[in-house]
Amino acid sequence: MGKKGNFNSKIGVILAAAGSAVGLGNIWKFPYMVGENGGSAFLLIYLLCCLAIGLPIMIAEFSIGKRAGVGIEGAFRTLSGNSRWQWLSALGFIASLLLLSFYPVVTGWCILHVFRLPDNTLTQIIFGGLSLLVTCVISWYGVQNGLERMSKILMPLFIVLLLLLIGKSLMLSGSNLGVQFLFDTDFSKINSSVILNAMGQSFFSLSVGMGVLLTFGSYMPKSQSIISTSVQVVTLDTLISILSGLAIFPAVFALGFNPAEGPQLVFDILPKVFGLMSFGEVWTTLFFTLLSLAAITSLLSMLEVSVTYVSDKTQLSRKKSILLLFVVLFSSMCLCVFFPYLFDAYDNMVSQYLLPIGGLAITIFVGWFIPKKDTMDEMKNHSRIQSDWFYEIFFLLIRYIIPLAIVMIFLNGLGVFERL
Ligand code: PHE
Numbered sequence: 001m002g003k004k005g006n007f008n009s010k011i012g013v014i015l016a017a018a019g020s021a022v023g024l025g026n027i028w029k030f031p032y033m034v035g036e037n038g039g040s041a042f043l044l045i046y047l048l049c050c051l052a053i054g055l056p057i058m059i060a061e062f063s064i065g066k067r068a069g070v071g072i073e074g075a076f077r078t079l080s081g082n083s084r085w086q087w088l089s090a091l092g093f094i095a096s097l098l099l100l101s102f103y104p105v106v107t108g109w110c111i112l113h114v115f116r117l118p119d120n121t122l123t124q125i126i127f128g129g130l131s132l133l134v135t136c137v138i139s140w141y142g143v144q145n146g147l148e149r150m151s152k153i154l155m156p157l158f159i160v161l162l163l164l165l166i167g168k169s170l171m172l173s174g175s176n177l178g179v180q181f182l183f184d185t186d187f188s189k190i191n192s193s194v195i196l197n198a199m200g201q202s203f204f205s206l207s208v209g210m211g212v213l214l215t216f217g218s219y220m221p222k223s224q225s226i227i228s229t230s231v232q233v234v235t236l237d238t239l240i241s242i243l244s245g246l247a248i249f250p251a252v253f254a255l256g257f258n259p260a261e262g263p264q265l266v267f268d269i270l271p272k273v274f275g276l277m278s279f280g281e282v283w284t285t286l287f288f289t290l291l292s293l294a295a296i297t298s299l300l301s302m303l304e305v306s307v308t309y310v311s312d313k314t315q316l317s318r319k320k321s322i323l324l325l326f327v328v329l330f331s332s333m334c335l336c337v338f339f340p341y342l343f344d345a346y347d348n349m350v351s352q353y354l355l356p357i358g359g360l361a362i363t364i365f366v367g368w369f370i371p372k373k374d375t376m377d378e379m380k381n382h383s384r385i386q387s388d389w390f391y392e393i394f395f396l397l398i399r400y401i402i403p404l405a406i407v408m409i410f411l412n413g414l415g416v417f418e419r420l
């Protein structure tokens with residue numbers, strides 16, 4: 001994505017942003033988070049976070065990038081006229097390094113399922129490393145655009161497979177318990193950690209708070225509407241997560257699995273459900289192949305943040321930066337395989353803290369440090385929504401409600417309110 005030329009069409013940016021958002025977050029992380037955090041209670045808070053926090057921050061990120069016309073390193077300087085916001089690009093860089101250390105491991109698990117290979121330390125390193133390598137090679141040759149264009153066909157195919165899974169899953173006896181688990185909201189299950197996890201998951205799944213979307217915003221043609229792009233990406237991403245939940249939980253309950261079993265949940269359940277269909281093995285292979293590709297488009301967007309940062313900071317060429325990053329990331333990925341607690345720590349650190357802190361800073365920047373009129377003009381540009389009240393609500397959210405909500409959710413997660 002280095003050259004702007006790759007992005008001279010509106011659909012290019014939408015595909016890149018959707019490719020970044022839709023990934024393991026929807027199919028792997030969302031279901032196990034729902035399972036560990038009391039089902040419907042988590043889903044409700046998650047949806048609220050996507051709509052009231054994730055969507056406005058996505059709009060804000062796009063607007064910064066589009067106005068500045070440069071990526072995270074230069075955007076804050078260009079728009080604020082000083083370098084006081086530089087730490088934010090370092091934060092995005094650290095988040096991208098941590099993400100790129102554990103996300104390829106899960107991508108590796110998907111590839112293992114494509115070939116039905118055993119899951120051990122060696123195979124995890126080989127296939128995790130392979131995911132990282134493929135990502136770096138695509139970025140090296142600058143052909144990520146080609147993969148993203150393929151997703152125009154692959155994404156609908158993926159949705160069809162999910163619908164097929166849902167059909168099968170719902171037909172199993174006892175599946176209604178899974179549907180209830182997902183949609184029958186039990187408010188008593190809402191607690192501080194459910195809220196913190198749901199907020200983290202919304203940032204993770206929408207790829208906000210790290211500068212990925214800001215970078216894509218800088219590639220947007222002038223005539224592209226930020227609002228409609230954001231609404232499309234959020235809708236697609238949320239739809240896919242819900243479909244994934246509907247495919248998994250009815251089967252979890254019908255087949256007697258534990259919804260709170262953790263990160264292996266989808267890998268245990270989905271092959272079983274496919275196994276109940278005719279040509280089960282073909283479906284399994286197809287599904288995990290598509291999921292691996294979706295994971296790679298997400299990996300590409302993370303790598304873009306690291307590569308831009310390293311090449312801007314060190315004056316190394318893009319290719320040398322990719323090489324350096326590959327060595328560092330591969331080593332750090334191996335550590336995640338050897339020490340599972342590192343894997344969990346990186347995952348939690350990024351979703352629960354780094355991305356929300358990045359998002360918080362972005363709202364403060366757009367809400368308080370950029371003239372309101374400038375952002376408003378940028379948002380109104382080519383938007384079907386022209387009525388002022390919509391924009392007033394946006395600013396109310398960005399200036400007061402979201403920053404306050406994020407801080408409260410943090411404090412609540414730390415147990416501060418319980419001690420009062
Ligand atoms: N949104 C991606 C997913 O759901 C993960 C991601 C997070 C990508 C942050 C880029 C930045 O799989």
